[in-house]
Amino acid sequence: MVCHRCPGRFPEEAEDRTEHVSGRVDPLFHALTQSQRERIEQGAWYHSIELPGGRTIAGLIPVNALRGRFEAFGIPADLRGKRVLDIGAATGWCTFELERRGADVVAVDCVEYEDFRAAHQLLESRAEYLVLDMEEMTPERLGRFDLVLFFGVLYHLRHPLLGLERVLALTLDTAFVESYVCDADRSEAERAANGAYMEFYETDELGGQIDNWAGPTTNCLLALCRASGFVRVGLHYLQDRRAGVICRRRWDREAMGAAAAPWISAAVNNRSGQPFFDRAKDEYLCVYFKSARETLRREDVRVELGGFGVPVLKVTDLGRGQWQANLKFPYGVGAGAHDVRLWVEGSTASEPFSVTVGAAREEAAALDESVPxxxxxxxxxxxxxxxxxxxxxxxxxxxxxxxxxxxxxxxxxxxxxxxxxxxxxxxxxxxxxxxxxxxxxxxxxxxxxxxxxxxxxxxxxxxxxxx
CATH class of the missing domain: 2.60.40 (Immunoglobulin-like)
Structure with a gap:
C-alpha cells in the first residue's frame, strides 16, 4: 500500500477546491486524491524532478509548487554544514533540493519509491535513503538533525502526537510541518474561534485511502506541535487544505534581559519527588523556583533542559516569591545527567539544576568517615x-x-x-x-x-x- 501524500499545489497552480463536509467525506479532496492515485498507478511520478541540463521529469506536483512551499516556509538557500532529515520523501524533490543547497540529507519513507532510486542515480545524489516507519526513527538509529521536514505525513499516523514527539526527538533546531487540516474552508476568524480537535477517519473517509486516520483543525495542529515539546510554534501558510507550521526547539534569547535570575530550589519528577526520570515512562517535571517578580504567567516562564526549551504547562504562585512550574518531560531525552535552567521574561538565566535520565544513575560510591x-x-x-x-x-x-x-x-x-x-x-x-x-x-x-x-x-x- 502506497502512502500518497497531501496535494502539493500552491496558488499559482491550485484551483479553488474548498468545499468540506465536517466529519464526513470531503468530496473534492476525495476526487483529487483518487485522480492522483490513478495517475501514479499509470506510471506518473509524484514529484516533478529537475535534471541536469534544464530537463524536467514532470510529476503530479509541478516544480514551481514544490519550490513555492520552500519559499513559504523560508527554508534557507544556503544549508552548507547542516544535517537535514526529509520524512515522507516520496519521489524526492525536497531531498534533492536540500542537497543542492548544501545540506547533508537523510531521506525516509514508509515504502520504497523506485522513482526516488532512479532520480538519485540520475542526479548522482549522495543523500542517504531509508525505508522506515515512524516508530523506527530514533536518535539512536538516525542521529539528530538541524532541520527536519515533515510534509504530508501527520494525518497518515494512527498516533499523531506520538509521531510529532518522534520528530521532536530527532530535531536539534527547527522542524517544518505540513498537514491536511479539516477546517481549511473556514474564514480566518472562524478558524481562530474553532476548537482544537481532530476528526477521526475509521476507514477510507478521507480521500478514499485507508491510511488516512486524522484531520486536525488548524488550532489542533498548532496545539499538537506545542504539546509534543516544541516551544515556538507558528502558522506560516494555509492553502488548499494544508497548513504549514514552523516548530522550533529553542527559546528566543532576545526575550532575556538584565533583571536578576530566578533561583531553582528543586527540579524533580512529580511522581517520586526525586530528580530521576525513566525514558520508558510518561513523566512530568516540577520545577520549584524563586523569583522577584510579583506576578508570573505561564507565558513569562522559560525552562530549558539540556539546552532545549520545554513548554510550561502551568505556573503556580506558592507565596513569598516561591513558584512552581509544571512541564511534560520531553520524549527522547538521552540517558545521563541534564541541566535544567529557568528564566523569566526580562531576566538572566538561573544556575543549573541537574536531573538524571534512565540507567545513567551510578551506584553509590563507598563512603569514608568524612563528616559533612x-x-x-x-x-x-x-x-x-x-x-x-x-x-x-x-x-x-x-x-x-x-x-x-x-x-x-x-x-x-x-x-x-x-x-x-x-x-x-x-x-x-x-x-x-x-x-x-x-x-x-x-x-x-x-x-x-x-x-x-x-x-x-x-x-x-x-x-x-x-x-
Missing part, C-alpha cells in the same frame, strides 16, 4: 530559616563533602531529636544541596539541624525556627 560541613540552611520557600507550617515548605541544607558520587539514601538529617527524610540531593560544583522534609510533629521554637552520612558522625549544628 553544614554551612547554610533555609526554608525552600523563603530566604530565611523560619518555618511557618505551610504544606510546601522544605528544609534546604547546603554542605560540603569530598565525594562526587553521593545518593540521597546515604545522607541522614536530624532536626531536634527527630531524624528526617532527605527527599533529594543535588550536586552544585564542589557542594551539595539536600532537601529535607520536616517532621509533621515539629513543635514551635528553635531546633538544631545536623547532617551525617551513613558512615560518618553528625555534622556541626545550625538552627531553624518553627514559628
Amino acid at each position: 560541613d553544614l554551612y547554610l540552611i533555609s526554608n525552600g520557600t523563603a530566604p530565611d530559616a523560619v518555618f511557618r507550617g505551610h504544606r510546601n515548605e522544605q528544609l534546604v541544607c547546603w554542605f560540603r563533602l569530598p565525594t562526587r558520587n553521593l545518593k540521597s539514601n546515604q545522607v541522614r538529617a536530624r532536626i531536634g531529636a527527630e531524624e528526617a527524610e532527605v527527599a533529594f540531593l543535588t550536586p552544585h560544583g564542589a557542594d551539595w544541596q539536600a532537601s529535607v522534609r520536616l517532621p509533621a510533629s515539629l513543635a514551635p521554637g528553635e531546633h538544631e539541624v545536623r547532617l551525617r552520612t551513613v558512615n560518618s558522625e553528625w555534622s556541626n549544628e545550625l538552627r531553624l525556627t518553627r514559628a
Whole structure:
C-alpha cells in the first residue's frame, strides 16, 4: 500500500477546491486524491524532478509548487554544514533540493519509491535513503538533525502526537510541518474561534485511502506541535487544505534581559519527588523556583533542559516569591545527567539544576568517615530559616563533602531529636544541596539541624525556627 501524500499545489497552480463536509467525506479532496492515485498507478511520478541540463521529469506536483512551499516556509538557500532529515520523501524533490543547497540529507519513507532510486542515480545524489516507519526513527538509529521536514505525513499516523514527539526527538533546531487540516474552508476568524480537535477517519473517509486516520483543525495542529515539546510554534501558510507550521526547539534569547535570575530550589519528577526520570515512562517535571517578580504567567516562564526549551504547562504562585512550574518531560531525552535552567521574561538565566535520565544513575560510591560541613540552611520557600507550617515548605541544607558520587539514601538529617527524610540531593560544583522534609510533629521554637552520612558522625549544628 502506497502512502500518497497531501496535494502539493500552491496558488499559482491550485484551483479553488474548498468545499468540506465536517466529519464526513470531503468530496473534492476525495476526487483529487483518487485522480492522483490513478495517475501514479499509470506510471506518473509524484514529484516533478529537475535534471541536469534544464530537463524536467514532470510529476503530479509541478516544480514551481514544490519550490513555492520552500519559499513559504523560508527554508534557507544556503544549508552548507547542516544535517537535514526529509520524512515522507516520496519521489524526492525536497531531498534533492536540500542537497543542492548544501545540506547533508537523510531521506525516509514508509515504502520504497523506485522513482526516488532512479532520480538519485540520475542526479548522482549522495543523500542517504531509508525505508522506515515512524516508530523506527530514533536518535539512536538516525542521529539528530538541524532541520527536519515533515510534509504530508501527520494525518497518515494512527498516533499523531506520538509521531510529532518522534520528530521532536530527532530535531536539534527547527522542524517544518505540513498537514491536511479539516477546517481549511473556514474564514480566518472562524478558524481562530474553532476548537482544537481532530476528526477521526475509521476507514477510507478521507480521500478514499485507508491510511488516512486524522484531520486536525488548524488550532489542533498548532496545539499538537506545542504539546509534543516544541516551544515556538507558528502558522506560516494555509492553502488548499494544508497548513504549514514552523516548530522550533529553542527559546528566543532576545526575550532575556538584565533583571536578576530566578533561583531553582528543586527540579524533580512529580511522581517520586526525586530528580530521576525513566525514558520508558510518561513523566512530568516540577520545577520549584524563586523569583522577584510579583506576578508570573505561564507565558513569562522559560525552562530549558539540556539546552532545549520545554513548554510550561502551568505556573503556580506558592507565596513569598516561591513558584512552581509544571512541564511534560520531553520524549527522547538521552540517558545521563541534564541541566535544567529557568528564566523569566526580562531576566538572566538561573544556575543549573541537574536531573538524571534512565540507567545513567551510578551506584553509590563507598563512603569514608568524612563528616559533612553544614554551612547554610533555609526554608525552600523563603530566604530565611523560619518555618511557618505551610504544606510546601522544605528544609534546604547546603554542605560540603569530598565525594562526587553521593545518593540521597546515604545522607541522614536530624532536626531536634527527630531524624528526617532527605527527599533529594543535588550536586552544585564542589557542594551539595539536600532537601529535607520536616517532621509533621515539629513543635514551635528553635531546633538544631545536623547532617551525617551513613558512615560518618553528625555534622556541626545550625538552627531553624518553627514559628
